[in-house]
Amino acid sequence: MRLISTKVLQEEMVIAKTIWNEAGMPLLQEGVHVTNRIIQRLQQLNVQYVYIDDEISKNIEVAEAIPPKIRNAAVNKIENSFKMLKRLKGTDITYCLEKSSKDFTAIINSLMDSIFDNEELLTVLSDAFIYDEYIYQHSLQVTIYTISIAHEMKYNAEEVRQIGIGAMLHDIGKMLIPQEILQKPGRLTNEEYDTMKMHTQYGFDMLRNLHTISLLSAHCAFQHHERLDGSGYPRGLVDFEIHPYAKIIAVADVFDAVTSNRVYRNKMLPSEGLAIINQGSGTLYDQMVVEAFNRVIAAYPNGTVLLLSNGSRGIVSKQNASNTMRPKLRIFEEHGKLVKATYELDLASSELDILNVEPEYLEEKGTVYMM
Numbered sequence: 272m273r274l275i276s277t278k279v280l281q282e283e284m285v286i287a288k289t290i291w292n293e294a295g296m297p298l299l300q301e302g303v304h305v306t307n308r309i310i311q312r313l314q315q316l317n318v319q320y321v322y323i324d325d326e327i328s329k330n331i332e333v334a335e336a337i338p339p340k341i342r343n344a345a346v347n348k349i350e351n352s353f354k355m356l357k358r359l360k361g362t363d364i365t366y367c368l369e370k371s372s373k374d375f376t377a378i379i380n381s382l383m384d385s386i387f388d389n390e391e392l393l394t395v396l397s398d399a400f401i402y403d404e405y406i407y408q409h410s411l412q413v414t415i416y417t418i419s420i421a422h423e424m425k426y427n428a429e430e431v432r433q434i435g436i437g438a439m440l441h442d443i444g445k446m447l448i449p450q451e452i453l454q455k456p457g458r459l460t461n462e463e464y465d466t467m468k469m470h471t472q473y474g475f476d477m478l479r480n481l482h483t484i485s486l487l488s489a490h491c492a493f494q495h496h497e498r499l500d501g502s503g504y505p506r507g508l509v510d511f512e513i514h515p516y517a518k519i520i521a522v523a524d525v526f527d528a529v530t531s532n533r534v535y536r537n538k539m540l541p542s543e544g545l546a547i548i549n550q551g552s553g554t555l556y557d558q559m560v561v562e563a564f565n566r567v568i569a570a571y572p573n574g575t576v577l578l579l580s581n582g583s584r585g586i587v588s589k590q591n592a593s594n595t596m597r598p599k600l601r602i603f604e605e606h607g608k609l610v611k612a613t614y615e616l617d618l619a620s621s622e623l624d625i626l627n628v629e630p631e632y633l634e635e636k637g638t639v640y641m642m
Contacts, residue, residue, distance in 0.1 A: 273328035273574040273586050274320050276631040277313045282306055287322040287574075291339055317532055320630055322574055327603045327613065331588050333573045334391040337415060341385060345378045345414075349439065350407040356446045356477075364477055372436075372483035379414070379435040383428070386418050392569040392590045393419055395530050395541045406442055406453070409527055414438040416523035416564070423563040424519075434516045436484055437491025441520055444474030444492060468504045471496055487516055495520040498555045510557075518557040522548055522564055525556075540628050542570045571598050571625070576632045580624040582606050584632065585616060594619045 272287035283304050290299040299309065299321075313321065322333060352371045356364055393416065417438035421431045445453060448470050452463050459467060474492030478484055494517035497503035499510040503521075530544040539547075545568065552561040571577060575587045577600060585600030597618035603610060618625070 272322045272324050272331055272333060273576060274572070274630050275323050276320055277310065277318055279631050279633050280305055280310050280313070280321065280323075281633075282310075285324045287324040288333065289339070290318065290321065291343060317537075319532070319537060327601070328574060328586050331574055331586060331601065333394055334389070336389045336391065336393050336419075337382060337385050341381050342411065345382070345411050346407050348374050348378060349410050353407065353410075353443065353446050356443070365481065368477060368481055369483050372481065375436055375439055375484075376432070379418075379432055379439065382415060382418055382435065383422075383431060386415065387422060390592075392592065392595060393567055394569050394572040395544075405531065405533065406445060409531060410439055410442055412527040412531070413441060413520065413523045416526060416568070417520050419567045420519050420523065420560060420563045423567050424559065433485045433487050434491070434519060437488035437516055438520050438523060440474065440478060440484075440488065441492050441495045441524065442470065442474065443477055444470035444472065447473045468496070471505045487514065490514050491516050491520050493517075495524055497521070498551075499557065500554050502555070515557075518560050522556050522560050525551075526564070526568075540630070541568065541572060542628055545570050565595055566592075568595065569598070570596050571628065573598075576629045577625050578627040578629055578632075580626055583616075583623075584629070588615065591617070591619045597621075 275284075286299055286301055286303045286305065289297050289301045292298045299313070303309070305323075348371075352367070352374070355367055359367055414435055418431055418435050421434045426434065448467060452459065452467055455463070471493050475489050478489035478492055479486060481489070491514075493505070494508065494513055497506065497508040497513045497517060498521070499513070501507045501509040526544045526548055529539045529547055530541055532538045545565065548556060548561055548564065552558050569590055571587050573587050573590065576584060577587065578584055579600075582605065583602050584604040585602040587598045588601040589599040591597055591599065600616045600618060601613050602616050603613045616623075
């Protein structure tokens with residue numbers, strides 16, 4: 272399978288990966304042949320990319336660290352709990368969170384089991400799950416990235432569990448932020464931004480007195496927007512003042528934010544999101560956290576079409592765990608022409624550079640013989 276932009280999706284192409292709606296039901300099944308109606312519907316839903324099956328990408332697989340059943344159950348639980356909090360006040364909020372904490376812990380345990388048992392790099396599944404509201408999917412994605420980073424950094428299971436809970440609830444304070452600010456498609460005014468920043472304090476206040484959730488998890492909600500150089504909020508903390516858990520969530524939070532569709536902009540590709548994180552390494556984000564994230568995330572997921580410095584094009588076929596920025600490719604085009612037989616190229620042992628990621632690439636019609 273390979274990743275393709277819905278801008279160039281054509282009739283009769285075959286969907287390679289099921290797209291799920293927020294109810295956990297298939298919106299578009301694997302194996303379906305594309306029609307114009309499907310293309311229009313995907314574009315209406317702002318689905319930017321899908322995976323297709325074709326001859327040049329045959330037998331290229333995209334692994335899922337988290338099974339769809341676990342993912343959908345987690346998002347639904349987050350959504351139900353967060354929506355309930357919107358309707359409550361005072362002690363009712365505390366009671367609701369205390370009651371939900373066992374469910375949150377169960378979700379974290381399921382995610383930990385899936386991630387710990389998975390030896391593949393994490394893949395950003397482009398638009399494979401469609402949800403009406405960004406915050407619920409975002410809370411789950413940040414949790415997945417956070418658990419993976421913490422595991423890579425050799426935190427023990429209980430520490431990973433605490434960090435995971437903190438990640439899942441890091442944005443819970445946004446339930447007290449007006450919806451018109453959360454969903455505003457344009458730039459926030461200074462006053463609106465000041466209101467938005469209050470979600471860190473609101474979240475901390477909700478979580479700090481719970482008996483069933485660690486105070487360290489509460490500090491994740493409080494500090495995940497702090498930055499090493501003191502430019503973050505709410506307190507402008509610097510490096511040593513920021514809790515290590517919050518440093519992990521900061522990286523996961525920003526990466527998911529820029530690689531997800533928002534009301535005010537389209538998503539970035541994983542390699543672009545990683546570039547932003549790496550540019551801030553040591554100044555905004557903890558260097559050890561960034562290095563750990565680079566080791567667990569696929570910068571160029573399987574199925575991605577890449578243009579190389581010699582003019583060749585290939586599809587990422589496998590990942591190099593020892594060098595996540597240099598995957599293995601299936602070369603299918605040289606100098607603008609399809610090759611007669613595809614071949615494998617390991618970028619880890621090649622001097623060629625990656626010039627561009629090309630999800631909008633469509634090859635000229637021709638015959639390609641698989642190796």
